[in-house]
Amino acid sequence: MVPPPPGEESQTVILPPGWQSYLSPQGRRYYVNTTTNETTWERPSSSPGISASPGPHRSSLPPTVNGYHASGTPAHPPETAHMSLRKSTGDSQNLGSSSPSKKQSKENTITINCVTFPHPDTMPEQQLLKPTEWSYCDYFWADKKDPQGNGTVAGFELLLQKQLKGKQMQKEMSEFIRERIKIEEEYAKNLAKLSQNSLAAQEEGSLGEAWAQVKKSLADEAEVHLKFSAKLHSEVEKPLMNFRENFKKDMKKCDHHIADLRKQLASRYASVEKARKALTERQRDLEMKTQQLEIKLSNKTEEDIKKARRKSTQAGDDLMRCVDLYNQAQSKWFEEMVTTTLELERLEVERVEMIRQHLCQYTQLRHETDMFNQSTVEPVDQLLRKVDPAKDRELWVREHKTGNIRPVDMEI
Numbered sequence: 001m002v003p004p005p006p007g008e009e010s011q012t013v014i015l016p017p018g019w020q021s022y023l024s025p026q027g028r029r030y031y032v033n034t035t036t037n038e039t040t041w042e043r044p045s046s047s048p049g050i051s052a053s054p055g056p057h058r059s060s061l062p063p064t065v066n067g068y069h070a071s072g073t074p075a076h077p078p079e080t081a082h083m084s085l086r087k088s089t090g091d092s093q094n095l096g097s098s099s100p101s102k103k104q105s106k107e108n109t110i111t112i113n114c115v116t117f118p119h120p121d122t123m124p125e126q127q128l129l130k131p132t133e134w135s136y137c138d139y140f141w142a143d144k145k146d147p148q149g150n151g152t153v154a155g156f157e158l159l160l161q162k163q164l165k166g167k168q169m170q171k172e173m174s175e176f177i178r179e180r181i182k183i184e185e186e187y188a189k190n191l192a193k194l195s196q197n198s199l200a201a202q203e204e205g206s207l208g209e210a211w212a213q214v215k216k217s218l219a220d221e222a223e224v225h226l227k228f229s230a231k232l233h234s235e236v237e238k239p240l241m242n243f244r245e246n247f248k249k250d251m252k253k254c255d256h257h258i259a260d261l262r263k264q265l266a267s268r269y270a271s272v273e274k275a276r277k278a279l280t281e282r283q284r285d286l287e288m289k290t291q292q293l294e295i296k297l298s299n300k301t302e303e304d305i306k307k308a309r310r311k312s313t314q315a316g317d318d319l320m321r322c323v324d325l326y327n328q329a330q331s332k333w334f335e336e337m338v339t340t341t342l343e344l345e346r347l348e349v350e351r352v353e354m355i356r357q358h359l360c361q362y363t364q365l366r367h368e369t370d371m372f373n374q375s376t377v378e379p380v381d382q383l384l385r386k387v388d389p390a391k392d393r394e395l396w397v398r399e400h401k402t403g404n405i406r407p408v409d410m411e412i
Contacts, residue, residue, distance in 0.1 A: 015031070015043075015044060016044050016045070018033050018034050018035040018036075019031055019032070019033055019034070019044050020032050020034055020287060020290075021043075029041075029043075031043060031044055032283070032287075034284075034287060108122045111269070112142060112143060113143050113152065113154075113266075114262070114265050114266040114268075114269040115141070115142075115265065115330065115333075116330065117141075117142070129338070135341075135342070135345060136159055136341040136342065136344055136345045137337075137338050137341040137342050137345070139155075140155030140156060140158060140159055140341060141155055141337070142155060143155060144158065154262070156255075156258050156337060156340070156341070157255075159341060159344050160251055160254070160255050160344075162348070163247075163251055163344055163347065163348065164248065164251060166348060166351050167244070167247050167248065167351075170240055170243060170351065170355060171240075171241065173240055173355065174237050174240035174241040177232055177236050177237040177240065177362070178233075178237050180232060181229045181232050181233055181237060184225045184226075184228055184229035184232065185225075185226065185229045187222075187225055188221075188222040188223070188225035188226045188229065189222070191218045191219070191221050191222035191225065192218070192219055192222040194215075194218055195215050195216065195218035195219035195222065196219075197215070204392065204395075204396060205387075205391070205392030205395060205396065206383070206386055206387045206388055206391065206392055207387050207392060209383055210380060210383035210384045210386075210387055213379050213380045213383050214380050216379075217376040217377050217379065217380050220376040221373055221376045224369055224372040224373055224376065225369065227372075228365060228366075228368075228369040231365050232362065232365060235358070235361050235365070236358050236359075236361055236362050236365075239354075239358055240355070240358055243351070243354055244351075254340060254344075257336065257340075258333070258336060258337065258340060261329070261332060261333040261336055262333065264329050264332075264333075265326070265329045265330055265333055268322065268325050268326035268329045268330075269326055271322045271325070271326070272319070272322045272323055272326050274322075275315065275318045275319040275321075275322040275323075276319055278315045278318065278319075279312070279315040279316055279318075279319050281315075282308070282311050282312040282314075282315040283312055283315075285308055285311070285312075286305075286308040286309060286311075286312045289304060289305055289308050290305060293305065
């Protein structure tokens, strides 16, 4: 970049305050706002906010496909903003290139926790990846304020918390079934013990037979409940407890993988900011040298100006490289987020279906137990219907009679 030659427009046209005119290495004139670092090919007007040669602004964002930028940047608007990635003079263009970024480019994006999103005011509502399913992959890109503190929780962290909570609920269901098993076992033990009780063992006749069957039915019922408890353990409790034994370990690996990608993204973002700051310093140095040369307050040679220009161009190239690495890291994070959230979604559906099936098995075993319990009392019902007091009396009298001669009156 060199100051405009004598006789050029900078000497005949007054630029607005804060604007400077420079020539690119290709000889094309461009303008820099030294306050905002905005760069444009269009000569700014002396009237604030009006360009001398207005033209359509082009967005620096790539087109979107299914709600996401082609570079992999998620296109959902953010919930809360913590850091902003401003697209300014050398952000995506180096000063030696043929097209400096325009003012609108810095307004098209906003960065939240080192992730770049389109600005919500510059982009219409976007199409979702799975618009009819309320899928994980569409709704957890931004961070959410932590209700228990002043920080934020990443969307992916919320999904992991749900997965771990689901695992905990599954464990607690298994413990619940275990308590149910204990009740069944204790109940069966008490029934078996009661069936051996000798109370009313001397009842006779058909009623005595019915009473003996009542006691036997208790022993049969105890056996039914023991079998029920054994099936609950093998077919409900154990599968619930053992389902995805290494789930927490797998989730930790998944969490670490995504967290590493976010750390890399944060590192790339820091490099971008560092390169941006370096470019700003180089621009200011070049501007100072050119201004000193113009007003002849310095004896700096043309070689010094060229050296400063090379450093400024190199700083622009460095920024371009850092932005490219940042975009690559964000694209990788985006791809892994889509893949992983869809996998978490599949795992949740699988978990719910597994629990539903085993709870259905629990109700089926309950129905079977009730049916078997009913079968244990059916013989009792049959004997009770056969109880005949008259027959019982006959049998008892036959066995215990002492004589059938009745007493008569005494004679004098």
